[in-house]
Amino acid sequence: MPQELSTGGNTGNHDLGASPRILSEALRDAAPMSVHRSLQSDKHLSSCKTCGQMLPLRMPLAAEKPIAWICVSCGTRYEAVLDASCSLEHLQLVRPERIEFDKSDLIHPPEVVSELIARMFPEEEYEAHEKRHNKRRNIGIPIVAVSLDHGFRPTEDVRLVITRNISQTGIALMSTRATRTPYLAIELPTSPDKPTQMVMRPLRCRPLLCFYEIGGPFVTKVQA
Helix, strand or coil: CCEECCCCCCCCCCCCCCCHHHHHHHHCCCCCCCCCHHHHHCCCCEECCCCCCEECEECCCCCCCCEEEEECCCCCEEEEEECCCCCHHHHCCEEECCCCCCCCCCCCCCHHHHHHHHHHCCHHHHHHHCCCCCCCEECCCEEEEEEECCCCCEEEEEEEEEEEEECCCEEEEEECCCCCCCEEEEEECCCCCCCEEEEECCCEEEEECCEEEEEEEEEEECCC
């Protein structure tokens, strides 16, 4: 059984000058953290020692580095490794603890870049082709993104990207570099004091003019 952790953790303060209201509206009810009791028979899941909820976590092997996870059902903290074979549904049963980003070397892009992307994808043109149930919001702002490995451990690939659009279930980003990472953690400046961290799964990465478009669904929200 995973080892329980003590309460704690630092958070960063990094305001990128976005519209907190628009982001908060777009993220309302994003990646709902529903609890599925029917998963208790899954052999890949461990049981939470507090509430009994089955979790897609396991104890680390000798060469593995665990990270802190939160049981969504009861808030118990564990130092464990994510089961790489778990489904996206199982992943919603836990949240990683807040991820620390090293932003010291990041250079904020000029405002003209965001304006260029906004002109490339007009709101009215995009909405005319939108066929999804979750309405997307076009909003071009610079945000911080860090690549995560299969265990949600941060890599050294920290970058500034620009949002193309966002909905309750996913996001599209514009980057000057391609990505092959299984997950991306992003910071959305929904408030000046504590940005909201979400984890997305890049399902597409395609060249688009002088950028790469990276898009995919949110898979979980990082514990605040």
